[in-house]
Amino acid sequence: xxxxxxxxxxxxxxxxxxxxxxxxxxxxxxxxxxxxxxxxxxxxxxxxxxxxxxxxxxxxxxxxxxxxxxxxxxxxxxxxxxxxxxxxxxxxxxxxxxxxxxxxxxxxxxxxxxxxxxxxxxxxxxxxxxxxxxxxxxxxxxxxxxxxxxxxxxxxxxxxxxxxxxxxxxxxxxxxxxxxxxxxxxxxxxxxxxxxxxxxxxxxxxxxxxxxxxxxxxxxxxxxxxxxxxxxxxxxxxxxxxxxxxxxxxxxxxxxxxxxxxxxxxxxxxxxxxxxxxxxxxxxxxxxxxxxxxxxxxxxxxxxxxxxxxxxxxxxxxxxxxxxxxxxxxxxxxxxxxxxxxxxxxxxxxxxxxxxxxxxxxxxxxxxxxxxxxxxxxxxxxxxxxxxxxxxxxxxxxxxxxxxxxxxxxxxxxxxxxxxxxxxxxxxxxxxxxxxxxxxxxxxxxxxxxxxxxxxxxxxxxxxxxxxxxxxxxxxxxxxxxxxxxxxxxxxxxxxxxxxxxxxxxxxxxxxxxxxxxxxxxxxxxxxxxxxxxxxxxxxxxxxxxxxxxxxxxxxxxxxxxxxxxxxxxxxxxxxxxxxxxxxxxxxxxxxxxxxxxxxxxxxxxxxxxxxxxxxxxxxxxxxxxxxxxxxxxxxxxxxxxxxxxxxxxxxxxxxxxxxxxxxxxxxxxxxxxxxxxxxxxxxxxxxxxxxxxxxxxxxxxxxxxxxxxxxxxxx
Numbered sequence: 225x226x227x228x229x230x231x232x233x234x235x236x237x238x239x240x241x242x243x244x245x246x247x248x249x250x251x252x253x254x255x256x257x258x259x260x261x262x263x264x265x266x267x268x269x270x271x272x273x274x275x276x277x278x279x280x281x282x283x284x285x286x287x288x289x290x291x292x293x294x295x296x297x298x299x300x301x302x303x304x305x306x307x308x309x310x311x312x313x314x315x316x317x318x319x320x321x322x323x324x325x326x327x328x329x330x331x332x333x334x335x336x337x338x339x340x341x342x343x344x345x346x347x348x349x350x351x352x353x354x355x356x357x358x359x360x361x362x363x364x365x366x367x368x369x370x371x372x373x374x375x376x377x378x379x380x381x382x383x384x385x386x387x388x389x390x391x392x393x394x395x396x397x398x399x400x401x402x403x404x405x406x407x408x409x410x411x412x413x414x415x416x417x418x419x420x421x422x423x424x425x426x427x428x429x430x431x432x433x434x435x436x437x438x439x440x441x442x443x444x445x446x447x448x449x450x451x452x453x454x455x456x457x458x459x460x461x462x463x464x465x466x467x468x469x470x471x472x473x474x475x476x477x478x479x480x481x482x483x484x485x486x487x488x489x490x491x492x493x494x495x496x497x498x499x500x501x502x503x504x505x506x507x508x509x510x511x512x513x514x515x516x517x518x519x520x521x522x523x524x525x526x527x528x529x530x531x532x533x534x535x536x537x538x539x540x541x542x543x544x545x546x547x548x549x550x551x552x553x554x555x556x557x558x559x560x561x562x563x564x565x566x567x568x569x570x571x572x573x574x575x576x577x578x579x580x581x582x583x584x585x586x587x588x589x590x591x592x593x594x595x596x597x598x599x600x601x602x603x604x605x606x607x608x609x610x611x612x613x614x615x616x617x618x619x620x621x622x623x624x625x626x627x628x629x630x631x632x633x634x635x636x637x638x639x640x641x642x643x644x645x646x647x648x649x650x651x652x653x654x655x656x657x658x659x660x661x662x663x664x665x666x667x668x669x670x671x672x673x674x675x676x677x678x679x680x681x682x683x684x685x686x687x688x689x690x691x692x693x694x695x696x697x698x699x700x701x702x703x704x705x706x707x708x709x710x711x712x713x714x715x716x717x718x719x720x721x722x723x724x725x726x727x728x729x730x731x732x733x734x735x736x737x738x739x740x741x742x743x744x745x746x747x748x749x750x751x752x753x754x755x756x757x758x759x760x761x762x763x764x765x766x767x768x769x770x771x772x773x774x775x776x777x778x779x780x781x782x783x784x785x786x787x788x789x790x791x792x793x794x795x796x797x798x799x800x801x802x803x804x805x806x807x808x809x810x811x812x813x814x815x816x817x818x819x820x821x822x823x824x825x826x827x828x829x830x831x832x833x834x835x836x837x838x839x840x841x842x843x844x845x846x847x848x849x850x851x852x853x854x855x856x857x858x859x860x861x862x863x864x865x866x867x868x869x870x871x872x873x874x875x876x877x878x879x880x881x882x883x884x885x886x887x888x889x890x891x892x893x894x895x896x897x898x899x900x901x902x903x904x905x906x907x908x909x910x911x912x913x914x915x916x917x918x919x920x921x922x923x924x925x926x927x928x929x930x931x932x933x934x935x936x937x938x939x940x
Contacts, residue, residue, distance in 0.1 A: 815833045
């Protein structure tokens with residue numbers, strides 16, 4: 225599905241963002257650039273909190289838009305997807321190209337990296353072929369200065385024929401000058417005299433054969449020279465985009481078809497056909513970028529990249545890359561789990577202090593007991609558990625994960641894992657989404673937008689739940705500490721329990737790869753796609769921005785979704801535990817029905833019932849089990865692990881029960897928040913159901929095999 229007319233220009237702004245009608249003093253500015261050039265940093269610095277993030281209609285590609293006022297004009301900045309090219313060989317490239325072509329931006333700002341300008345110039349030159357309303361921003365000039373790289377901005381501007389501004393977005397340097405250049409460009413766009421890329425004489429002649437007819441049909445709706453070149457090249461996507469965006473159907477024009485045929489024959493007669501035409505076009509752009517870079521870039525220190533290469537010789541090596549990755553991610557995991565305990569306790573004490581005040585309020589108001597139970601012991605207490613358990617780990621994990629992202633390490637993770645996912649016929653970037661799942665599977669699902677291929681994106685979404693989120697870690701840690709950590713003599717309990725949890729995580733990664741391979745061989749057949757993976761330079765992370773992005777864009781976003789699902793679930797749990805039918809609660813009846821099936825899986829009816837009722841949030845599984853065993857009628861938590869062990873053992877728990885609970889916690893259906901996210905990301909109930917069934921059936925099969933094997937061998 226391509227972009228529609230509603231997904232470009234004012235359609236995007238009015239319908240997708242509801243920013244209101246465009247005023248006379250408002251201008252649309254497209255921000256384009258390669259990944260890792262600081263494009264989002266510039267966008268965030270200019271727009272602040274006056275922005276909106278969503279998806280391009282029909283695409284799972286993130287967009288962000290915001291307002292910025294400069295002098296007497298308002299600018300609506302559109303952060304289009306980061307891409308290396310506009311050849312439309314990926315979703316990001318197609319979205320970026322179509323917005324520049326048909327979104328009618330008043331000016332396109334192309335962000336480049338001063339430390340690797342030559343590579344970035346490829347996108348600049350391709351953009352200039354589409355539109356002359358361009359401003360080039362050479363970002364990261366401070367980093368270039370540290371590496372003793374100098375870019376002659378004046379000469380670059382003269383060579384390209386468009387304004388060029390130097391900037392350092394992290395410190396805010398040059399941003400005002402950039403907006404001055406944009407201001408002049410939108411008011412005096414005709415002043416620009418962008419360079420024209422001259423190709424081989426044979427290609428130029430073929431373009432001249434086609435361009436007049438394209439210009440006659442399309443008029444000013446698209447650059448006729450560029451469109452003619454794309455048609456000669458055989459780019460069918462431009463025909464579809466033209467038809468959807470402008471209503472122009474070039475392929476049904478007889479005159480144009482005949483001229484295209486004549487141009488094709490002319491190229492063939494001159495030994496230019498098939499891939500050789502595209503290669504000639506790409507080679508010309510690359511060689512021109514090299515030529516311009518040689519003219520405007522000087523480097524006093526030719527060994528500026530030595531440090532990064534030395535670090536990469538360890539972090540991306542065959543021998544040390546994976547161990548270093550496991551150690552680093554293990555450190556993040558340990559800091560998350562260890563550091564979350566204290567704030568979790570503080571938040572829990574505070575929230576349950578509020579619960580006591582609410583109880584006093586209900587008593588003062590003379591409210592009936594059932595209303596107090598439903599609203600306070602049901603809804604509020606469940607919310608309190610979710611917030612106290614989920615918020616601290618996310619508030620620690622997401623900043624740590626974002627620090628790795630800002631450092632430039634996450635692309636190295638994808639590089640190290642690429643071969644494993646390739647063997648599973650999946651995408652290398654799935655490694656990044658898998659890592660995000662450790663914090664929250666819903667966030668991991670959203671992260672799957674970085675995968676271009678729809679097939680491989682679906683595989684990543686379906687299998688993301690095989691890595692445990694922070695909501696499942698409390699269950700895994702408590703059970704491993706109680707039943708396994710203390711059973712090994714001579715070794716500290718914490719060491720054993722940590723090893724067990726790490727083993728569960730490794731099993732989850734293995735199952736991710738295995739199920740990805742099975743899916744790619746069955747319902748999602750296909751070969752792994754290639755992709756460009758840039759290893760950006762290591763950079764000093766900006767702690768302030770990291771905290772803001774982590775808290776507002778990730779932590780509070782995911783927590784809000786979890787709370788909206790957990791609140792009504794809390795009332796349902798309270799009702800089931802307190803409505804008595806035939807001398808037993810609905811919870812007891814449900815557990816009785818599930819008992820035979822649960823026993824086959826090494827569990828019991830109450831455990832399986834707790835997983836079902838814990839559908840809104842995995843954090844409440846253990847509290848529901850405790851509530852069921854002690855028949856309190858509301859959620860509670862015992863004050864020590866030893867008290868919890870005695871309670872569980874008294875209800876028939878063994879080491880087999882503990883192992884099966886951990887296996888089923890690792891492999892069962894996604895929580896309500898994650899399923900809701902999957903539905904929104906895939907726009908399909910079918911794939912949402914598949915995402916529910918795949919981990920659940922896997923968990924059932926695994927638990928059944930383990931339980932029956934142990935019992936058959938008499939190991940229990």
